[in-house]
Amino acid sequence: MRSPEPRFAYIASVIAEPSRARMLALLLGGEARSAGELARAVSITPQTASTHLAQLLDAGLVKLRAQGRHRYFTLADADVAHLLEALSLVVERDDVRSRWDTPAYKPLKYARSCYCHLAGELGVRQRDALLAQRVLVHGADGALTLSQDAAKWLRNARFGDDAIASLQRDATKKRFVYSCMDWSERREHLAGVFATRLLTHFVEMGWLRKDKTGRALATTPPGVRALSMLFG
Amino acid sequence: MRSPEPRFAYIASVIAEPSRARMLALLLGGEARSAGELARAVSITPQTASTHLAQLLDAGLVKLRAQGRHRYFTLADADVAHLLEALSLVVERDDVRSRWDTPAYKPLKYARSCYCHLAGELGVRQRDALLAQRVLVHGADGALTLSQDAAKWLRNARFGDDAIASLQRDATKKRFVYSCMDWSERREHLAGVFATRLLTHFVEMGWLRKDKTGRALATTPPGVRALSMLFG
DNA sequence: CATTCGCTTCGATCCCGCCCGAAGCATTTA
DNA sequence: TAAATGCTTCGGGCGGGATCGAAGCGAATG
Numbered sequence: 001m002r003s004p005e006p007r008f009a010y011i012a013s014v015i016a017e018p019s020r021a022r023m024l025a026l027l028l029g030g031e032a033r034s035a036g037e038l039a040r041a042v043s044i045t046p047q048t049a050s051t052h053l054a055q056l057l058d059a060g061l062v063k064l065r066a067q068g069r070h071r072y073f074t075l076a077d078a079d080v081a082h083l084l085e086a087l088s089l090v091v092e093r094d095d096v097r098s099r100w101d102t103p104a105y106k107p108l109k110y111a112r113s114c115y116c117h118l119a120g121e122l123g124v125r126q127r128d129a130l131l132a133q134r135v136l137v138h139g140a141d142g143a144l145t146l147s148q149d150a151a152k153w154l155r156n157a158r159f160g161d162d163a164i165a166s167l168q169r170d171a172t173k174k175r176f177v178y179s180c181m182d183w184s185e186r187r188e189h190l191a192g193v194f195a196t197r198l199l200t201h202f203v204e205m206g207w208l209r210k211d212k213t214g215r216a217l218a219t220t221p222p223g224v225r226a227l228s229m230l231f232g
Numbered sequence: 233m234r235s236p237e238p239r240f241a242y243i244a245s246v247i248a249e250p251s252r253a254r255m256l257a258l259l260l261g262g263e264a265r266s267a268g269e270l271a272r273a274v275s276i277t278p279q280t281a282s283t284h285l286a287q288l289l290d291a292g293l294v295k296l297r298a299q300g301r302h303r304y305f306t307l308a309d310a311d312v313a314h315l316l317e318a319l320s321l322v323v324e325r326d327d328v329r330s331r332w333d334t335p336a337y338k339p340l341k342y343a344r345s346c347y348c349h350l351a352g353e354l355g356v357r358q359r360d361a362l363l364a365q366r367v368l369v370h371g372a373d374g375a376l377t378l379s380q381d382a383a384k385w386l387r388n389a390r391f392g393d394d395a396i397a398s399l400q401r402d403a404t405k406k407r408f409v410y411s412c413m414d415w416s417e418r419r420e421h422l423a424g425v426f427a428t429r430l431l432t433h434f435v436e437m438g439w440l441r442k443d444k445t446g447r448a449l450a451t452t453p454p455g456v457r458a459l460s461m462l463f464g
Numbered sequence: 465c466a467t468t469c470g471c472t473t474c475g476a477t478c479c480c481g482c483c484c485g486a487a488g489c490a491t492t493t494a
Numbered sequence: 495t496a497a498a499t500g501c502t503t504c505g506g507g508c509g510g511g512a513t514c515g516a517a518g519c520g521a522a523t524g
Contacts, residue, residue, distance in 0.1 A: 006250060007323050008257065013248035017512075021241035036470060048513060050472050060325070069470050069521045079321050082413075086318040089311050091239050093292070131374040138370045142363040142411070142420065178420075179374070179411070181314075188374065188410075249482075268500060280483060282502055301491045301500050468523075477513085488503075494496080 014059040015087070019044050020052050024061065024075070028084055029214030030116040032065065032072040078191065081115030082180065089183035107216040109184050111208065117195035118202075118217070122227075124187045126198070127179065129231035136177065136190075144178055146171040146194070157198075157230055158205060167197065202227075246291040247319070251276050252284045256293065256307070260316055261446030262348040264297065264304040310423065313347030314412065321415035339448040341416050343440065348428040350440075350449070351414050354459075355421035358430070359411065361463035362422070368409065376410055378403040378426070389430075389462055390437060399429065434459075 015021055022042045026033060033041075039049035053073060056062040061080050065072045075081050111122035118126055130136045135153045139145050146168065154164045170176055170193060177194035181187075190198075202208045207223030210216070219227065247253055254274045258265060265273075271281035285305060288294040293312050297304045307313050343354035350358055362368045367385045371377050378400065386396045402408055402425060409426035413419075422430075434440045439455030442448070451459065 008319065009248055009250040009253035011319060011323050012244050012253065016241055016245035016248040018238060018241040019512085021244065025240065034470085035472095039471095044512095045514060046471065047473080047515085051512085054472085061322075071471070077325075079318075079325055083315075083318040083322050086311075086315040087240065087243060090293075090315050091243050093309075093311055128373055132372065138374070140364065141360055142370070181412075251482090266500085267502095271501095277484060278501065279485085279503080283482085286502085303501070466524085468521105470521085471519085473518075474516085476515095479512085480510095481508105482510095483506105483508085485506100486504085488501105490501085491499080493498075 027075045030113045031214045032074045034070045111217040112215050117191050118199045123189035124185045127190045259307045262345050263446045264306045266302045343449040344447050350431045356417045356419045359422045
């Protein structure tokens with residue numbers, strides 16, 4: 001009982017520094033960012049950013065992919081993303097309505113990428129639709145799985161045959177798809193590998209587009225048609 | 233996009249202070265603790281504890297119930313508990329196996345109270361059993377609800393008729409019962425009002441007993457019989 | 465090989481916040 | 495009323511860590 005708490009406080013302290021917090025918030029969009037990019041985004045010098053990023057690495061909150069003379073950072077895994085979303089839930093708890101109804105927050109409330117999957121109103125709608133249409137079903141143990149006739153829906157969503165086969169192969173893996181709480185909607189939305197592939201696909205098809213922050217998602221005109229068909 | 237992050241970092245910084253972190257970990261057990269009790273538990277003077285508790289209140293992480301010359305603190309709500317559990321998940325992520333397999337962690341891994349509901353192996357088992365026995369079912373929207381014939385199971389669990397009626401009345405409310413991730417088991421367990429009442433009942437019946445930390449739960453001999461019947 | 469670019473390490477400064485002693489306030493008990 | 499208990503506020507000392515300038519290192523570019 002004594003040993004976990006120091007580390008408990010330690011992880012929190014790493015998140016607690018304002019510049020690091022802003023970096024993590026940026027990375028919550030799901031895309032990799034270089035060290036310099038992050039430094040500029042939070043208005044600090046590269047050398048300061050460097051020490052911060054070293055600490056984020058030490059704490060295991062971010063992962064590093066070195067490429068030439070660039071160093072690209074992403075969140076370490078879904079658990080970290082989950083923590084940051086849970087923190088957001090508490091941060092915004094006091095006045096969810098008033099804050100989310102300001103014009104600046106509209107896009108973020110409508111749709112955003114959370115780590116790598118779809119969240120916000122559209123994320124909740126996606127989960128409801130896939131359950132209602134029996135693309136996803138609850139197994140005996142209560143876990144969510146891909147149904148027998150999910151292939152039809154996936155074809156409608158313009159997935160290729162090979163992509164569908166690949167998804168069905170992965171469907172048995174742990175954490176392929178599961179529900180998790182949405183902090184703005186206070187309803188559940190979809191996460192996991194499956195949800196990630198869906199979002200990637202929607203962006204590739206040009207149905208959703210990420211804004212400059214990499215967090216908010218806008219529906220394009222063809223996206224409106226495609227998604228209203230898919231989500232009923 | 234600019235305004236939430238300062239508060240984001242602020243909340244993290246409140247958790248980041250070691251003494252406050254330990255207080256929060258204690259309160260995660262679900263029971264109310266007085267200011268002095270918390271001060272002694274984390275080995276600091278009352279005046280230092282006082283300033284820490286004031287900050288926890290400011291941040292909205294704890295709630296206060298004044299009673300005579302005592303001041304009792306609890307976690308503010310389930311969102312805060314959820315945040316702390318998500319933080320634990322990241323904290324323990326690196327070496328889940330090695331850490332949880334040490335003797336000191338055995339009881340905590342087996343069963344513990346998380347805010348006010350049952351977590352750990354027993355918590356996961358509880359969820360599996362209630363779903364398998366159709367005490368809880370997934371509704372059309374995928375949300376968890378009390379089934380028609382849950383009453384039979386509740387009677388077996390020695391709930392009184394009035395308690396059962398009260399539960400069924402509350403079953404329509406938001407957040408009555410829902411699944412959430414367990415950090416030690418990496419499986420889902422039950423949370424919400426329903427889960428809280430179950431745990432309270434099990435403790436009242438003498439089937440489970442809280443240890444001095446208020447976190448770990450031990451099964452008593454009659455509890456072994458009762459729970460193995462209820463959970464199959 | 466020399467230069468530029470991205471990033472890191474070192475060193476010095478400075479500020480924020482944790483801490484406890486002392487004093488003060490409110491409630492309960494004698 | 496007086497004394498004890500639980501808790502808070504004030505003041506000053508102190509340490510940890512955030513910051514940036516300067517210098518160093520490795521990779522790409524010419």
